[in-house]
Amino acid sequence: MRLRLHMTLGWLLPLLCLGVLVITGLRATRPSADLDLKSFGSLPVVANGRVQPLDALARNGLLVIQGRQRIEGEESPASPIAWLAELAFRPDLANQRRIFRINHDEVLGQLGLTQDRSKFVSYGELQDSLPTIEEEADRIAHREVQLWSPYEKALMQLARSVKLYGQLKHALALPGASQLEAEMILFLASIDQALAESEKRNRGEEHNPEVIANSTSRMRVLLEWAPKTHVFTTPSGITGDVSEWRRLADSVIDALDAEDLHPSTMAYARMGDAYRKSGSEGVRDFKEAVSGYRSWLSDQRPDAFTKGKAEALFNKLAPFYASMALYLVAFLLACFSWIWPVGQFRQAAFRIMLLGFLLHSAGLLARMALEGRPPVTNLYSSAVFIGWGAILLSVVVELMYRNAVGTVVAAIVGFATLLVAHHLSLSGDTLEMMRAVLDSNFWLATHVVVITLGYSATFLAGAVAIVYLLRRLVGGVPKKAAQSLRGMVYGIICFATLASFVGTVLGGIWADQSWGRFWGWDPKENGALLIVLWNAIILHARWGGIVRERGMMVMAVFGNIVTSWSWFGTNMLGIGLHSYGFTNAAFTWLSAFVASQLIIMGLGFVRIPGQAMTRSADPSNSGA
Amino acid sequence: MVLLGLGMVLIFVATIAQVEIGIRESQLRYFRSWIAWLEVGPGTLRVSLPLPGGLLLASALLVNLLAAHLTRFKLQWKKVGIFLIHAGVLILLLGELFTALLGWEAQIRLDEGETLNYSTHPWEVELVIIDSSAPGENSVTAIPQSRLRAGAVFPLDGFKVRIERFLPNSEIVPAATAGPEFEAPSATEGSGVAFAVREVPEETAPDRRNLCSAFVKIIPEHGSAPGRWLLSNAISGMQEFKIGDALLTMAIRQRRFYHPFSITLLDFSHDRYLGTEIPKNFSSRIRIVNADRGEDRETLIYMNHPLRYGGLTFYQSGFDNDDTTSIIQVVRNPVWTLPYIACAMVALGLLWVFSQHIVKAIGRRRAEHAS
Numbered sequence: 001m002r003l004r005l006h007m008t009l010g011w012l013l014p015l016l017c018l019g020v021l022v023i024t025g026l027r028a029t030r031p032s033a034d035l036d037l038k039s040f041g042s043l044p045v046v047a048n049g050r051v052q053p054l055d056a057l058a059r060n061g062l063l064v065i066q067g068r069q070r071i072e073g074e075e076s077p078a079s080p081i082a083w084l085a086e087l088a089f090r091p092d093l094a095n096q097r098r099i100f101r102i103n104h105d106e107v108l109g110q111l112g113l114t115q116d117r118s119k120f121v122s123y124g125e126l127q128d129s130l131p132t133i134e135e136e137a138d139r140i141a142h143r144e145v146q147l148w149s150p151y152e153k154a155l156m157q158l159a160r161s162v163k164l165y166g167q168l169k170h171a172l173a174l175p176g177a178s179q180l181e182a183e184m185i186l187f188l189a190s191i192d193q194a195l196a197e198s199e200k201r202n203r204g205e206e207h208n209p210e211v212i213a214n215s216t217s218r219m220r221v222l223l224e225w226a227p228k229t230h231v232f233t234t235p236s237g238i239t240g241d242v243s244e245w246r247r248l249a250d251s252v253i254d255a256l257d258a259e260d261l262h263p264s265t266m267a268y269a270r271m272g273d274a275y276r277k278s279g280s281e282g283v284r285d286f287k288e289a290v291s292g293y294r295s296w297l298s299d300q301r302p303d304a305f306t307k308g309k310a311e312a313l314f315n316k317l318a319p320f321y322a323s324m325a326l327y328l329v330a331f332l333l334a335c336f337s338w339i340w341p342v343g344q345f346r347q348a349a350f351r352i353m354l355l356g357f358l359l360h361s362a363g364l365l366a367r368m369a370l371e372g373r374p375p376v377t378n379l380y381s382s383a384v385f386i387g388w389g390a391i392l393l394s395v396v397v398e399l400m401y402r403n404a405v406g407t408v409v410a411a412i413v414g415f416a417t418l419l420v421a422h423h424l425s426l427s428g429d430t431l432e433m434m435r436a437v438l439d440s441n442f443w444l445a446t447h448v449v450v451i452t453l454g455y456s457a458t459f460l461a462g463a464v465a466i467v468y469l470l471r472r473l474v475g476g477v478p479k480k481a482a483q484s485l486r487g488m489v490y491g492i493i494c495f496a497t498l499a500s501f502v503g504t505v506l507g508g509i510w511a512d513q514s515w516g517r518f519w520g521w522d523p524k525e526n527g528a529l530l531i532v533l534w535n536a537i538i539l540h541a542r543w544g545g546i547v548r549e550r551g552m553m554v555m556a557v558f559g560n561i562v563t564s565w566s567w568f569g570t571n572m573l574g575i576g577l578h579s580y581g582f583t584n585a586a587f588t589w590l591s592a593f594v595a596s597q598l599i600i601m602g603l604g605f606v607r608i609p610g611q612a613m614t615r616s617a618d619p620s621n622s623g624a
Numbered sequence: 625m626v627l628l629g630l631g632m633v634l635i636f637v638a639t640i641a642q643v644e645i646g647i648r649e650s651q652l653r654y655f656r657s658w659i660a661w662l663e664v665g666p667g668t669l670r671v672s673l674p675l676p677g678g679l680l681l682a683s684a685l686l687v688n689l690l691a692a693h694l695t696r697f698k699l700q701w702k703k704v705g706i707f708l709i710h711a712g713v714l715i716l717l718l719g720e721l722f723t724a725l726l727g728w729e730a731q732i733r734l735d736e737g738e739t740l741n742y743s744t745h746p747w748e749v750e751l752v753i754i755d756s757s758a759p760g761e762n763s764v765t766a767i768p769q770s771r772l773r774a775g776a777v778f779p780l781d782g783f784k785v786r787i788e789r790f791l792p793n794s795e796i797v798p799a800a801t802a803g804p805e806f807e808a809p810s811a812t813e814g815s816g817v818a819f820a821v822r823e824v825p826e827e828t829a830p831d832r833r834n835l836c837s838a839f840v841k842i843i844p845e846h847g848s849a850p851g852r853w854l855l856s857n858a859i860s861g862m863q864e865f866k867i868g869d870a871l872l873t874m875a876i877r878q879r880r881f882y883h884p885f886s887i888t889l890l891d892f893s894h895d896r897y898l899g900t901e902i903p904k905n906f907s908s909r910i911r912i913v914n915a916d917r918g919e920d921r922e923t924l925i926y927m928n929h930p931l932r933y934g935g936l937t938f939y940q941s942g943f944d945n946d947d948t949t950s951i952i953q954v955v956r957n958p959v960w961t962l963p964y965i966a967c968a969m970v971a972l973g974l975l976w977v978f979s980q981h982i983v984k985a986i987g988r989r990r991a992e993h994a995s
Contacts, residue, residue, distance in 0.1 A: 049897025049904070230899045243898055436903040436927045443928070487985065494981060498974045505967040514928040515939050517729070517955055518963045519720060 010344030014351035017329060021322055021359075028316045036287045038316075039294060040271065041081035044301070044308030045171070046232035046245040049433040053308035054172075055315055057231065058084035060429045061168050065161040066099045066120065067426055073098060087165075088172035089275040095123040100161055104154030110136075123165060133159050171231035172248065173272040174221070180269035184252055184261060187222070190215040191256055225249040234264045235301045267293035311370050311431075319363035320384065324418045326356030331411035334404040346404045353407045356414065357391050364388055371431050374445035376452050378432065379571070380424040385449070386567075387417030389456030390463075393492060397464075401484045409463040413456075423586075443510040451503025451528060455563050457496035458531055461489050462560035462597075465553040469604045472550075476608065486549050489556050490542065496559075497535040504528040527566025534562045554604040560597050564590060682717050689714055705980065708973030712966040719962030727957040730881050731941065734889035734908075736948050741886035743954040744878035749836045749857050752877065753780065757870040768879065772838060783867045784843040785874075788852065793826045793834040796858045809854075811839065814863035816854025836876060842867070881954075885914035885934065890922065892950040894943055906940050908950040925952060 031038060041055030058080035062069050069080050076097055077083040087094040098120040102108050111129040113121060126133070137159035140152045148156065169175055177183045194215035200207040226249035234251035237244030246254060251265045267289050274285030297305040333349035364375055364384060371377065375385045390413040398406025424430075438444065468485045471477050477485065507528065512518045519525065538555045541547045547555060568590050689710050730743035748769045755763040767778055767785075778785045799809045802820035809820050827834050837856035842865050843849045853863060855876040862873035888911040895904040907926035912919060912933065925931050930939035935956060942951035 046898055049900045049902055232899055245898065433897045433900070433902050433904070436905050439905070440928045491981070491985070494978045498971070498978060501974065502967075502971050505963070505971070508963055509967070510928075512960060512963070514930060515941075515953070515955075517727075517957065518723070518960065 008344075010347035010351070013333065013348040014355055017326060017352050017355060021355075024322070025317055029313065035082075035085070035275070035283055036290055037079065037081050037085060038312075039290045040085060040286075041079075042309045042312035043290070043293065044235075044297070044304040046242055047230055048429050049242070050431065051242060051304050051307050052429075052431070053312040053315075054084060055081045055312040056429070056431075057168070057171075059315060061164055062099070063426050064164055064428045066101045071097060071099060072120070084168060084172075085275060087169050089272045091169050091175045094169070095127075098122045098125075100126060100158065100165075102154065102158060104151050106151045107154045107158060110155075123162075126162065130162065133162060167229045167231065170225060170229040172233065172268050174225055174249070180272040181266065184255075184265065184269055187215075187218050187252065188255060188261070190218055219253075222249045222253055226253075233268060234262050235297075235304060236262055240301050240303055263296045264293060267296070307370065310366070314363075314366050314370065319359045319366070320418050320421065323356040323360040323363070324415055324422075326352055326359070327411040327415040327418075330356060330407055331415065334407040334411065337404050346402075346407070349404060349407045349411075350398055353391070353410050353414075354395070357388075357395065357410070360384075360388055360391065360414065360418075367431070373434070374441060374449055376448045377434060377438070377444060378430065380421055380430040382448075382452055382455075382567070383417050383421035383424055385452050386456045386459065387414045387421070389453045390414065390417070390460040393457060393460050393495065397488050397492070401488065403481065403484060405464060405467055405481075405485065405488065408467060409460060413459055413463050417459075423589075437514070440510075440514075443506070443513075447503060447506035447510050449503075450499055450506060454496055454500030454503050454528075454531060455567060457492050457499055458535065458559045458563045461492040461496060461556045462558075462563075464488050464492065465556035466600055468553045469550075469557065469600055472608065473603060473606065482549065486552070489552060493535055493538055493556065493559075497532065497539060500528060500531045500535060504532055523570040524566070527570040530562050531559070531566055534559055550604055554601050557597055557601050557604070561594050564593055682721065686714065686717060705973045705976030708969050708976065710973075712969030712971075712973060715962055715966035715969065719959050719966060722959040722962070723957055726959065727955065728881075729956075730954045732887060732938070732952045732954055733944075734887065734910075734950050734952065735945070736889050736892060736950075739886050739888040739913075742880045742882045744880055746878075747833050748879040749834075749876050750879040751785075751838065751840075751855065751874065753785065753872060753874045754862065755781070755870065755872050757872070766880075769836070772836075777843075782845055784845075786841045786843055788839040788841055791821065791823045791837045793824050794821050794837040794856065794858075795824050796821050796835065796837060796856055811852050811854035813851040813865070814853040814855075815859060815861070816856070816863070819854060819859070821854065821856075833878075838876060840874075844868075883934065883936075884916055885912055885919070887912055887938075887952075889950050892943060892947060894947045906943060906950075908940055908952060910952075 029038075041058070042053045044051050044053055045057065046052075047057055059069050062071070062080050062083065071077055071083055077086050083094070083097070083099075100121050100123065101119055102111075102113075102121060103119070108114065108121075110132065111121070111126065113125065133155065136155050140148065140156055143152070173180055174183075190211070194212045197207045197209075197211045201209075201212075226247050229247055229249075231247070232245035233248045234246040235244070236246045236251060236254060246262075248265060248268060251262045255261045255265070270289035271286055271293075274282050274289055276282070277285060294305070297308075330349045330353035333345050333352065337345035337349060367381065367384075368375055375388075376382045391410040394406040394410035394413070396406075398404070398410070434444075464485060468477060468482070468489070471481075504525070507525065508518045511520065511525075534555075538547075538552060538559070541555065542552055568586055572587055572590075692710075729746060731746050732740055732743045734740060749772075750769060751767040751772060753765045753767075755765075765780060771778075772787055772790050774787055774789050776787045795806075796819050797806065799818050799820045802809075806820040806822045809817065811817050811819070821837055835856060835858040837854060837858070840853050840855055841849050842851060842853070844867060851865070853865070853874070855863065855874065857876050857878060859875075862875045864871055864873050866872070890909040890911055892906075892908050894906050896902060897904050905927055907924055909922060909924050910931075911922050914920075914934075923931055925938055925940050927940055930937050932938075935958065937955045937957070937960075939953050939955070940950070941953035943949060944951060
């Protein structure tokens with residue numbers, strides 16, 4: 001009986017995980033009885049130069065403003081999109097939410113606040129200080145970014161948040177207007193009347209100057225409203241091209257020529273009016289306005305409609321976070337399988353890891369489809385892809401050796417890189433548009449992908465080496481296991497050498513194609529070269545017999561440091577063509593990582609009595 | 625091994641150094657030198673440590689590779705992969721060496737509608753003296769920056785040019801607005817009279833260039849010369865002087881490379897993504913006129929799509945003046961094909977060697993399973 005339980009565990013545990021995933025997925029997409037904010041969140045707009053759903057706008061906005069997506073406090077909006085709806089249609093309530101994160105005491109002090117309760121303040125509390133903030137930001141903006149003090153950085157961050165908050169507030173409705181739909185219709189009518197009156201005036205007939213003044217002031221309101229937002233809500237024109245989208249205010253002004261308000265403009269006005277109504281009537285009207293606009297979109301702008309729906313769904317399912325959880329489970333089970341080799345824990349761990357990998361791949365593919373780009377386009381996606389590549393390699397390794405090492409390292413690297421990705425995503429939109437220099441799918445697909453695979457492999461070799469060094473300390477590595485670990489590291493380093501060399505060179509060819517020089521000693525180029533050189537050194541040292549098993553493992557761990565330098569360190573220098581931006585908050589983490597790797601390398605030199613024999617007994621046979 | 629390791633140290637140090645001294649300077653100091661002096665230590669207690677420079681390392685690596693192949697490896701089918709890899713690395717190193725020796729980079733800075741038949745050096749200047757006294761022809765004398773230093777005297781036809789002072793980088797302001805940190809204006813002739821100068825450290829950022837200035841005297845063959853000119857690439861236009869009856873002009877300007885063709889900027893455009901400042905594309909529509917070849921055609925230079933013409937590569941490098949000036953980088957690199965060949969060789973070699981390993985490893989595992 002006990003034996004049978006062990007046998008079935010190999011399938012039972014993965015199925016259990018799958019069940020949990022399906023249930024959470026279904027719960028995330030279930031429609032709610034209250035306001036239909038889920039459909040609202042999938043409505044497409046253009047911001048940051050790309051079509052994105054309101055849901056993404058809300059999430060990224062909150063990330064920039066408060067560094068997280070959840071809003072603390074009683075009766076606060078339950079989701080980012082609920083917050084955006086409140087901000088757009090009930091700014092009076094939104095202004096009381098404590099969402100502005102202030103990172104520096106001096107900034108708080110300047111605003112006349114103390115840090116007695118939390119780092120978060122509301123827009124209402126900031127309102128009096130807005131001129132001060134603007135003045136300071138103006139002064140700081142003229143100084144070089146590298147010279148900013150921590151206070152200045154915190155203040156600029158706050159200024160950026162305030163600006164974004166204002167832009168989102170003005171995106172979907174005019175704050176202060178009470179009846180949005182009626183207001184717009186009145187505006188159009190008043191313009192018509194005013195035109196008639198001014199014609200009378202031009203003819204020298206009797207006219208009503210009040211009507212003209214009234215409509216002029218309404219016009220002024222619209223003209224002042226337009227530049228306050230960066231969100232383009234209205235898919236005007238006929239081709240559906242991104243450049244044809246208009247801001248809400250502009251679309252009202254356009255209506256003067258077109259005679260009619262755009263369906264999108266009307267829909268947002270109705271949503272706003274419905275949102276402000278209380279009770280079931282509001283819920284019904286809101287749903288009607290949203291679904292009416294959605295059916296217009298699916299008919300007239302199917303591309304934008306599908307893209308909005310898909311990205312909103314992707315954000316809701318958040319496949320990478322589910323992968324992280326699965327990797328964690330797989331890691332624990334795999335470690336357990338070493339301690340207790342009976343039963344099918346190893347198989348269960350491997351299958352759960354595969355499940356995580358499937359989700360990870362699905363997420364990657366979804367991002368590629370949304371962006372219409374190869375997998376790696378910025379630092380965030382490089383983290384996701386490095387993890388993916390490393391896991392792909394370790395799946396191959398695990399299938400070859402079947403000793404749970406592949407699963408353990410896959411889980412470690414997968415979890416760690418997705419964690420890095422999570423922290424990178426806090427800086428805002430991860431599907432941002434590509435700068436002109438990088439706008440080349442061919443080179444992104446070749447140079448960037450291959451070199452990122454090189455990073456993956458170097459990290460993976462380092463991770464296997466860490467497993468070796470740690471197991472050596474805790475009870476020693478059995479000879480057979482040591483042999484397979486050695487084979488793994490060696491094989492992975494070979495692949496890493498190939499990928500990083502080819503990737504680096506493809507980069508050189510890209511540079512030659514677009515800038516007329518093959519090599520420019522740019523920091524990122526140097527970093528890539530360092531990885532190639534280091535891998536070459538390991539291989540030569542191994543072939544030349546300078547290092548044996550343990551030496552190679554220690555060197556492979558150093559490969560982690562070299563790769564992390566090339567990945568992050570070079571971006572922190574802030575020079576060269578590859579310095580596509582990064583904050584220095586990661587500097588501390590990079591240093592900590594390097595230190596931890598150095599310690600592990602040091603552990604490799606600890607002598608353990610009784611193990612010297614096994615080491616010298618094996619001749620170096622993995623070499624050429 | 626040791627060489628590769630030293631190479632890593634050198635690259636790392638040089639990358640860090642780029643923060644302080646800029647990419648160009650660190651390239652000269654670390655990679656294109658025999659010995660790189662690494663300055664460490666706080667403040668005035670700086671110690672210079674010698675590091676083998678890029679040239680030394682590369683040459684040692686070359687010798688090492690050749691020696692290893694001559695003495696240790698024999699040409700066998702088994703070793704073809706290793707041989708290919710090393711030959712590729714050799715070509716790569718040689719390619720970089722030839723690029724350093726034969727290549728150069730320059731810029732063309734064009735306003736919309738402007739036509740030029742030369743490119744200018746991004747940071748080097750030259751002192752030019754133009755004699756247009758003979759009808760229908762200009763006699764141009766250009767003195768390169770490397771020879772401009774205080775006390776240098778250049779004898780020309782009927783007069784001598786003497787450099788009184790040379791400032792590799794300087795700040796020049798109208799004398800009326802100069803603060804106390806500026807020197808009192810000391811030029812007595814030409815358009816530099818009204819300017820005050822001070823010496824400043826050389827620029828390190830790749831997108832800024834030095835403003836060189838020099839005080840020069842023109843000494844006629846007979847007689848003395850009281851006049852003192854201030855020349856600088858910050859002062860636009862030529863400055864006139866007289867030798868006898870002849871009127872000559874002179875200036876310090878970016879070093880020029882003349883081309884047998886001319887380029888006109890027809891239109892520069894800078895597209896951004898809707899509602900953002902993120903650049904989507906930069907492009908320059910230009911016209912090339914080459915009288916020798918009877919060519920007169922239009923073409924477009926844009927991101928990732930340079931123009932290759934007359935052995936040169938023109939790529940879109942920057943813009944200025946509210947998107948009406950285009951800066952085009954001009955690169956000459958006659959050995960640009962070498963890296964392609966080298967890379968193909970190394971990649972093939974690596975593939976060859978590693979597939980040999982895999983085949984062997986699989987064979988070994990089969991044997992283990994069989995036994």
